[in-house]
Amino acid sequence: MTSSVYSAAVVGLGPMGAAIARAFLGAGVDTTVWNRTRAKAEALAARGARVAADLPAAVGQADVVVTVLRDHAATRRFLETVPSDLRAGRAFVVLASATPAEARRTQEWATERGFALLQGAIMVPEPLIGTDDALVLYSGEQRLLDRWRPVLEVAAPRSVFLGPDPGSAALHDTAMAQVFFAAMTAFLHSAAMATAQGLTATEFLPWARESLALLPDAFAQLAADVDAGTYDGAEDNLLMELSGLEHIHATSVEAGVDLRLPALLRDLARRAVDAGHGADSWSRVVEVLRAGSPTV
Ligand SMILES: NC(=O)c1ccc[n+]([C@@H]2O[C@H](COP(=O)([O-])OP(=O)(O)OC[C@H]3O[C@@H](n4cnc5c(N)ncnc54)[C@H](OP(=O)(O)O)[C@@H]3O)[C@@H](O)[C@H]2O)c1
Incomplete structure (x- = not known):
């Protein structure tokens, strides 16, 4: 028909x-x-x-x-x-x-x-x-x-x-949109840092795509960790990542751009580290997120 x-x-x-x-x-x-x-x-x-x-x-x-x-x-x-x-x-x-x-x-x-x-x-x-x-x-x-x-x-x-479940489509919608907007905002933050120091956004683009290419496998590992409730940091751990996030924050300060996104990422890592999980992987951050926000 x-x-x-x-x-x-x-x-x-x-x-x-x-x-x-x-x-x-x-x-x-x-x-x-x-x-x-x-x-x-x-x-x-x-x-x-x-x-x-x-x-x-x-x-x-x-x-x-x-x-x-x-x-x-x-x-x-x-x-x-x-x-x-x-x-x-x-x-x-x-x-x-x-x-x-x-x-x-x-x-x-x-x-x-x-x-x-x-x-x-x-x-x-x-x-x-x-x-x-x-x-x-x-x-x-x-x-x-x-x-x-x-x-x-x-x-x-x-x-x-x-x-x-009639709410399932909306749940997938909001969860997928969150991935999309967070990634777009991260790119714009990086573009603001890069352009403040003489690069064009277009010059930076292929390097952003290098980061993007890592994400499919990274998401698969995060999903496996979240579902298993185990956050093995043998290959990369939060203490090392916190140090990298301090550099992003400091570069943002040097560039004079908005600090909220790097401060948020640094804060999430810090909370997990302060709770004694510095040797765990980034996936441990899901437990910080699940605990809810004291400020928003
Ligand atoms: N645009 C996209 O790319 C896109 C992508 C994904 C999802 N969506 C979703 O699709 C839906 C529609 O989006 P849209 O982009 O078409 O535009 P929109 O601006 O969100 O929707 C406009 C429509 O809603 C009507 N409307 C708003 N308030 C109304 C009211 N109180 N009473 C009667 N009609 C009312 C408008 O009528 P008037 O013309 O009279 O103002 C117009 O027909 C939204 O829920 C949006 O989230 C949109």
Whole structure:
């Protein structure tokens, strides 16, 4: 069965919702669009979108309603406006980002109100939507993903189901985003240090990539240590690493750049060392992180 057999509504036409609507339209999915700011919906009419007069009209014309609003608060406000008789008989797919707990609350809230709701987390930037690289993680109601896969895979061929916990997609989303933003910020910090001392960021880039190339194997070792609860420092240990982190901090001082990131890394290592774990590997830092922060 091809995707054009189905009718979809896309509610929320920010950069991401508009990209999803364009992917649907490009694949011949019968698509109705609605957006709070109507001009963004009308911009899609030239591509063949049906612009709904109001929200009930958008929902009423669709087998599957994909909501791509800013957050879950806006999503719940939208769902509240869907008349009861339009809630049954169609699927609602929520793609706004959230915390795991909020995703679970939204699932419970929606189920109590008669919605068949599937939640997903979009893991790629807007330009990748509709390409083979597009990845959306889903969790919760597997039957809904199975049923609507032909449509949802138009936007994201890599539509992956993670399990029945409706918070799982959000957990993976936030955990993956943390890896991404922490790495990007580390690069920017290094770029600030390098440019303060005469290098360009582009000159430094290949050397940053040398560090990056070490990370896949490093992550695998960290994951094994965290799961085993053992932090063998035979090859590298926290006392040695603390000394290196002091150098990063001091270089940042010399460069006159923001000290928060190197101070954070140094503090994490120091806490583990002060607790008597100087001979352990960097993976021991997970125990410092698990202990929670006394200041934030
Ligand atoms: N953009 C990306 O690359 C990307 C990547 C991964 C995940 N995401 C996720 O996708 C979701 C949408 O992101 P986005 O980039 O498209 O833009 P966005 O700016 O977060 O979302 C804008 C959409 O939400 C609507 N909206 C916001 N508050 C509303 C409210 N109170 N009532 C009704 N509508 C409301 C906006 O309507 P108006 O047009 O009227 O303001 C617009 O349609 C977010 O949860 C984001 O985290 C985005």
